[in-house]
Structures are given as structure tokens and as C-alpha cells.
Amino acid sequence: MEHNWQIRILDTIEELHKVEELQRIVWPGSDTDVVPAHLLITVVHNGGLVLGALPPGDHNGSIDRLVGFVFGFPGLYSTPDGPRPKHCSHMLGVHPDYQGQRLGFSLKRAQWQMVRHQGIDRITWTYDPLLSRNAYLNISLLGAVCSTYLRELYGEMRDGLNIGLPSDRFEVDWWVNTQRVQRRLSKKARLNLDLAHFFAAGAEVINPTRLDDNGWPIPAESVNFSTIDSAGDQESMIVLVEIPADYLALKEANIELARKWRFSSREIFERLFQSGYLVTDFVHLRGENPRSYYVFSHGEGTL
Ligand SMILES: CC(C)(COP(=O)(O)OP(=O)(O)OC[C@H]1O[C@@H](n2cnc3c(N)ncnc32)[C@H](O)[C@@H]1OP(=O)(O)O)[C@@H](O)C(=O)NCCC(=O)NCCS
CATH class of the missing domain: 3.40.630.30 (Gcn5-related N-acetyltransferase (GNAT))
Incomplete structure (x- = not known):
């Protein structure tokens, strides 16, 4: 509000x-x-x-x-x-x-x-x-x-x-x-896009994460970089990258895991930017198990 x-x-x-x-x-x-x-x-x-x-x-x-x-x-x-x-x-x-x-x-x-x-x-x-x-x-x-x-x-x-x-x-x-x-x-509320909207447009989460026994997200062991590499000139390609919904709390609880997130996400973000993607949106799913995703689009240089 x-x-x-x-x-x-x-x-x-x-x-x-x-x-x-x-x-x-x-x-x-x-x-x-x-x-x-x-x-x-x-x-x-x-x-x-x-x-x-x-x-x-x-x-x-x-x-x-x-x-x-x-x-x-x-x-x-x-x-x-x-x-x-x-x-x-x-x-x-x-x-x-x-x-x-x-x-x-x-x-x-x-x-x-x-x-x-x-x-x-x-x-x-x-x-x-x-x-x-x-x-x-x-x-x-x-x-x-x-x-x-x-x-x-x-x-x-x-x-x-x-x-x-x-x-x-x-x-x-x-x-x-x-x-x-x-x-x-503007004061007019924007339609809140959730993951379904992006999936319907062919988007894919390239770093699917799972939760550890304490409920903290673990960075994906293998990231689907082939999606990025195969995008080529498909200008409409959309890629989703998950990040922790509460990184400060995760860091407080488990600094080693927080460091793993820093290095794994660094590799993904750098690779995406090098391949011509840019961050154009962000989805935060609220509720008991919140999740957060960057939306990367390819080739939208003039927004
Ligand atoms: C970052 C900061 C400036 C934001 O100010 P704020 O007044 O809390 O932010 P706002 O309320 O305007 O917007 C935050 C939005 O994120 C949402 N949000 C809260 N927790 C979230 C989470 N874990 N993930 C995603 N969104 C979250 C809020 O609900 C709000 O959205 P909504 O109004 O649609 O519900 C403030 O929290 C702060 O000072 N943080 C510490 C210093 C800092 O990080 N500064 C910025 C870098 S220099």
C-alpha cells in the first residue's frame, strides 16, 4: 500500500x-x-x-x-x-x-x-x-x-x-x-505477471533449484546453458533464473550456501549478458514458500 x-x-x-x-x-x-x-x-x-x-x-x-x-x-x-x-x-x-x-x-x-x-x-x-x-x-x-x-x-x-x-x-x-x-x-496498477504467463510464452527456468532439509534453496547443480546457446537469433526467447527469495536470511543461517549462490549466479548472469540477454522483469511469488525469478529476454535493445 x-x-x-x-x-x-x-x-x-x-x-x-x-x-x-x-x-x-x-x-x-x-x-x-x-x-x-x-x-x-x-x-x-x-x-x-x-x-x-x-x-x-x-x-x-x-x-x-x-x-x-x-x-x-x-x-x-x-x-x-x-x-x-x-x-x-x-x-x-x-x-x-x-x-x-x-x-x-x-x-x-x-x-x-x-x-x-x-x-x-x-x-x-x-x-x-x-x-x-x-x-x-x-x-x-x-x-x-x-x-x-x-x-x-x-x-x-x-x-x-x-x-x-x-x-x-x-x-x-x-x-x-x-x-x-x-x-x-503511473497510479494504475500493473497486471502482476506470474510464472504461468512466462511459461505460456515458452520461457524456461534454466537453474531449477531444490530446497535443503532446512528449506533453503540450493543452487542448481547443472544449469541448462544449452537454452541460452541455442537461442541464436530467436529474438523472442525468454529465460527465467531463480534466486533465493530471502538471501539476507539465508546468509545469516548459512554463509557457505550464500557464497555458493554468489558464484553460481555470477556464472549464469555473466553468460546471459554475454549472449545478448537483458533483465526485463522479475517475478516474486509470495506465500508460505516464496520464490523469486529474474526474467531475461533476448535482443530487446531498445525498450
Ligand atoms: C531496499 C529498500 C530501499 C526498499 O525500500 P522499501 O520502502 O522497503 O521498498 P518498497 O516497499 O517501496 O518496495 C519493496 C517491494 O518489495 C516487496 N518485497 C518484500 N520482500 C520481498 C522479497 N523477499 N522478494 C521480493 N519482493 C519483496 C514488497 O512487498 C514491496 O512490494 P509491494 O509494495 O508490491 O508489496 C529498503 O528495504 C532498504 O533500505 N533496504 C536496506 C538498504 C538497501 O538495500 N538499499 C538499496 C541498495 S543501496
């Missing part, structure tokens, strides 16, 4: 100190990974954007009640015609007590509105591809796409969410002026 969060630009040093504090709550355990207020304010004074959210109905609007923020800055990307501007979104954080209430979505939508006004048509950011909630938000709700896998992008990370695992990331592209993105951000 979406609330009427109060979202506004943060541009004073007091407000940006609150963003520092919120980072420590969202990513506990590593003070050196916090983006400090002095850097945030410099970025904000030079074309960057920090948006903050207060709970609905908080009419005195005190920054003490900051519950979410998104932070990004202008950057460049290369094209055959030379560099072009983009917005690089670096952090999105929601206070743990407020997660799962469409606040992340609302902050990204506000960022989308602001960046469009700057005349920029592309926003990029990175996230851990094994985090199902982030994937669902980025790909399914926001309509970002992905064709880039970055190994160990941030080296060794020490905060509580990342410690102990190689910091591999997807870099997503959010083409903010496309119909695809505008439709996902």
Missing part, C-alpha cells in the same frame, strides 16, 4: 547530518562506509540530489523524523558520439521500521520527476542481484533494465548487510522517458 509520504529536497547541513545518522541505522556496523554530510552538501550544491521522506501526517515536518532518503549526482556515460549526461543514483535507504510500505518506490518516483526536469534521460545505480526485494523494486515496480554485471565492485564491504561476500552488483539502467517506465510509475 502506498502512503502519502512527505518527500522533499534536503540541502542544509542539519538535514544532511540526519541522512548520515539514517545511514548508520540502515547499514549498521561500518562507520567508514557512511557518506558524510560534508560530501553530501557539496554534491547537493553542484547538481546532485538528496531527497528525504517524513512519515505521512507529520505536520510539523521536523527532520528528526527522517525515515528514508535517496542520494545521487550527475555523471557521464560513453556513447559512440561521445560522453552523455546521466544521473548516478548512489544510495536508497529506508528505516527498517518503515520498509515494505512503498517508501523506497515513492522516493525513486520523486527522484525520477526531479531528474527528468534536469533534462536527463538515464539514471543508473547498482544493487546486489541476489536481493529479491531490491530486484522486485528496481526491475518490476520501477521498470529498470539490466545488462551489466560488475564483479566485486566495492571490494570488501564491512557493513552488516554485505560483510562476508564478494560485492558483485547489477548496474541497472532506468530510461526515465520511456513508456515502459512511465507505465510502471
Whole structure:
């Protein structure tokens, strides 16, 4: 359910100190990974954007009640015609007590509105591809796409969410002026596609997983790469890749299994991107035994 969060630009040093504090709550355990207020304010004074959210109905609007923020800055990307501007979104954080209430979505939508006004048509950011909630938000709700896998992008990370695992990331592209993105951000609910829709279109899960005795998913021993290789010029080919529905809990329970997932999924994702596939959707089946799947399509370069 979406609330009427109060979202506004943060541009004073007091407000940006609150963003520092919120980072420590969202990513506990590593003070050196916090983006400090002095850097945030410099970025904000030079074309960057920090948006903050207060709970609905908080009419005195005190920054003490900051519950979410998104932070990004202008950057460049290369094209055959030379560099072009983009917005690089670096952090999105929601206070743990407020997660799962469409606040992340609302902050990204506000960022989308602001960046469009700057005349920029592309926003990029990175996230851990094994985090199902982030994937669902980025790909399914926001309509970002992905064709880039970055190994160990941030080296060794020490905060509580990342410690102990190689910091591999997807870099997503959010083409903010496309119909695809505008439709996902419109108030009209989107038809929620489940696996049956994709199976009906000939899709196949290439890494069928099973659960261990504790109910954790085990990466497939053999991945059906022949599907990828035989796609050739079948532009309509769709491939599904399963990931754990709750990787953070799995990591907490069994770090070795979490590492196996990192390496097995790395191989699959890299192979798919090398073969011209891109991530175009994400399916999360809710319920007692939730399951999560990336949807890869072939050759949809111009979405
Ligand atoms: C990732 C984060 C920013 C998302 O913010 P949020 O306010 O919790 O997200 P939203 O509620 O807008 O959207 C999340 C969606 O994922 C769904 N979801 C929850 N758990 C899920 C899971 N395990 N798999 C798939 N989807 C899941 C939610 O139900 C919601 O969808 P819905 O509104 O259709 O029900 C927030 O959880 C957070 O701060 N996490 C820690 C830091 C982080 O990972 N930051 C991003 C990388 S920098």
C-alpha cells in the first residue's frame, strides 16, 4: 500500500547530518562506509540530489523524523558520439521500521520527476542481484533494465548487510522517458505477471533449484546453458533464473550456501549478458514458500 509520504529536497547541513545518522541505522556496523554530510552538501550544491521522506501526517515536518532518503549526482556515460549526461543514483535507504510500505518506490518516483526536469534521460545505480526485494523494486515496480554485471565492485564491504561476500552488483539502467517506465510509475496498477504467463510464452527456468532439509534453496547443480546457446537469433526467447527469495536470511543461517549462490549466479548472469540477454522483469511469488525469478529476454535493445 502506498502512503502519502512527505518527500522533499534536503540541502542544509542539519538535514544532511540526519541522512548520515539514517545511514548508520540502515547499514549498521561500518562507520567508514557512511557518506558524510560534508560530501553530501557539496554534491547537493553542484547538481546532485538528496531527497528525504517524513512519515505521512507529520505536520510539523521536523527532520528528526527522517525515515528514508535517496542520494545521487550527475555523471557521464560513453556513447559512440561521445560522453552523455546521466544521473548516478548512489544510495536508497529506508528505516527498517518503515520498509515494505512503498517508501523506497515513492522516493525513486520523486527522484525520477526531479531528474527528468534536469533534462536527463538515464539514471543508473547498482544493487546486489541476489536481493529479491531490491530486484522486485528496481526491475518490476520501477521498470529498470539490466545488462551489466560488475564483479566485486566495492571490494570488501564491512557493513552488516554485505560483510562476508564478494560485492558483485547489477548496474541497472532506468530510461526515465520511456513508456515502459512511465507505465510502471503511473497510479494504475500493473497486471502482476506470474510464472504461468512466462511459461505460456515458452520461457524456461534454466537453474531449477531444490530446497535443503532446512528449506533453503540450493543452487542448481547443472544449469541448462544449452537454452541460452541455442537461442541464436530467436529474438523472442525468454529465460527465467531463480534466486533465493530471502538471501539476507539465508546468509545469516548459512554463509557457505550464500557464497555458493554468489558464484553460481555470477556464472549464469555473466553468460546471459554475454549472449545478448537483458533483465526485463522479475517475478516474486509470495506465500508460505516464496520464490523469486529474474526474467531475461533476448535482443530487446531498445525498450
Ligand atoms: C531496499 C529498500 C530501499 C526498499 O525500500 P522499501 O520502502 O522497503 O521498498 P518498497 O516497499 O517501496 O518496495 C519493496 C517491494 O518489495 C516487496 N518485497 C518484500 N520482500 C520481498 C522479497 N523477499 N522478494 C521480493 N519482493 C519483496 C514488497 O512487498 C514491496 O512490494 P509491494 O509494495 O508490491 O508489496 C529498503 O528495504 C532498504 O533500505 N533496504 C536496506 C538498504 C538497501 O538495500 N538499499 C538499496 C541498495 S543501496
